[in-house]
Amino acid sequence: MRTVLEPDGTRRIVLRATDLWKSYDEGAVAVLKGVDIGCFEGRTVALCGPSGCGKSTLLHLLAGLDFPDQGKVWVNGDEVNPHSNLLRLLRHEIGIVFQLHNLIPDLTLAENCLIPTVAAGIDRRTAKARLEELAERTGLSHRLDHRIQKLSGGERQRTALCRALMNRPKILLADEPTGSLDEQASKMVFDLLYDIVATEGVTLLMATHDRSLALRCDRIVEMHGGKIHEHAYAQ
Amino acid sequence: MIFLKLIVTNLFRHRIRSLISVAGIAFSVAAMLTVVTILQGAIGMFSGILSNDSQIVVFERDVSDLFFSNVPTGAVEQIAGWPMVEHANPVLFGIVSSAGHPIITCFGVTPEDARIQNAEWLEGDRGSFAQHVDNVVLGARAAEFLSAVLGSQVQIGHATFHVVGVVKTTNGFEDGGVFMPLASAQSFFHKEGTSSVITVKLRNKDDAAAFKKMIATNDPNLVALEDAEFTRSYSQFRILEATAWAVGGCGLLLGGLGVANTMIMSVFTRIREVAILRVNGFSHTQIGGVIFGESAAVSISGAMAGLLVGTGFLYALKLIPAFDGYVDTSLHPLLMLVVLLLAFLTGVAGALYPAIYAMRIRAVEALRFE
DSSP states (O other): OOOOBOTTSSOBEEEEEEEEEEEETTTTEEEEEEEEEEEETTOEEEEEOOTTSSHHHHHHHHHTSSOOSEEEEEETTEEOOTTTTHHHIIIIIEEEEOSSOOOOTTSBHHHHHHHHHHHHTOOHHHHHHHHHHHHHHHTOGGGTTSBGGGSOHHHHHHHHHHHHHTTOOSEEEEESTTTTSOHHHHHHHHHHHHHHHHHHTOEEEEEOSOHHHHTTSSEEEEEETTEEEEEEEOO | OHHHHHHHHHHHHTHHHHHHHHHHHHHHHHHHHHHHHHHHHHHHHHHHHHTTTOSEEEEETTOSSGGGOOEEHHHHHHHHTSTTEEEEEEEEEEEEEETTEEEEEEEEEOTTSHHHHSSEEEEEOGGGTTSSTTEEEEEHHHHHHTTOOTTOEEEETTEEEEEEEEEEOSOHHHHTSEEEEHHHHHHHTTOTTEESEEEEEESSGGGHHHHHHHHHHHOTTEEEEEHHHHHHHOHHHHHHHHHHHHHHHHHHHHHHHHHHHHHHHHHHHTHHHHHHHHHTTOOHHHHHHHHHHHHHHHHHHHHHHHHHHHHHHHHHHHHSGGGTTTOOOOOOHHHHHHHHHHHHHHHHHHTHHHHHHHHTOOHHHHHHHO
């Protein structure tokens, strides 16, 4: 893929998809109908739209967790291929945060966060240092040895955020990361998310219903009926 | 560390299920160890009867069981006359029943036989053996279960015998047996002029090959085998060993099915967890490793527990007076290793399908629908 730069010429595109089509039940339910999207390095992008418009499906395709019926996805210039580079991308390039935190309940906070480092074969010392850094930033240092059941909803989502960022991914995909939280916890988690991606230069693509959060992103992408209708630059 | 914790976490999450699986493997291992050890012990003891102060056993060719072997008594004199032979003793085996005792092993032997000469005489003396056709010498345990002492009259089969001695031997079969003069045994079992085997001691062990060749040349109906060779090739022993391993194998198969069931349930109840690991970069191999690790933990724990249970059971058998001398409780390291390896492989085989299932879980579907 040729290098695509932002209009001001300073930032290259790190996540791109062209003509993505996806349907379920053997084509009976068409979810994505020719989606084109690109995210520039270090930018935050909000993906907005009504429920069922295809936001989560698009995120899954971009993360390589699911495969399009048609179309292609590039991450840092590499076309996503489940047989060759998907594992590397999941381990080093892409971090994912879900609406439901998707933590393993029997493990402690620290152990949950270390899972990506185990998968990627990162040495324990480096992993531990990174964990302590992220735990400090997210205010979870005192909870590292606590099991997930003992954590509040906000703490669980912050744990999920730490886990997603453990291997220093360049892209963070967040699917309604604050959707299961109350207003206060939601704001706290988003502040952290926004702060960390800004300081670490991570590109964020976040599906959200929350307009107030979306407006804090660099760009808002509107989806309706499986298509992207509008690219709005936030103020 | 986390990888290990992922393995053990699920075992502790479903403790009862894990314990049942471990117990399944443990009892399979214990059953295999016990059955194989007892049979090997029995085979060892039977071999010991034949190899009592001898190196070679001569018997009738192509018989399925030594009880059916008929070796002419004349052959003993001929063999004993060969220069390489130190001594040759005929032994006639027979089994009879007595009131309350369905199986009594009888040995028809000559007074010079090592079983008579080398035994520890608890009652009576060697000189009295074979002085009369009705005389018998009892093994210590036989004397016990027949409630006989020196001078007693005992009913053995259809005849009554006079006890002229009680001997203590280290061999369970001999200790529970009855020694008769060869001629008495031949008459009693209607095998006049024959014995079951001839046990031979050579002056020089290196002459074994030459001796066997001479037997083959002199009497093609007879075969001579060295003791170890006999133990390996005797069809009854092979059948017994095969049966023991088959019984043990069936036990392990059942244990393996238990592990397979546990692992399938384990995978089905942690589909979401597998999906989470996939999303966080776990490869198919790593996912499979977690499942195989779990099954390996179950099978190794089961095998170790089985070793303890099996050893304990064998020891308990030894304490039962009726089994004393018949049960050899010494576990051979090689047998333990083989059984442990089989248990481990059974566990791994049991995890094969669950592991493949886990590796095929599609993260996006598992996260969406679980």
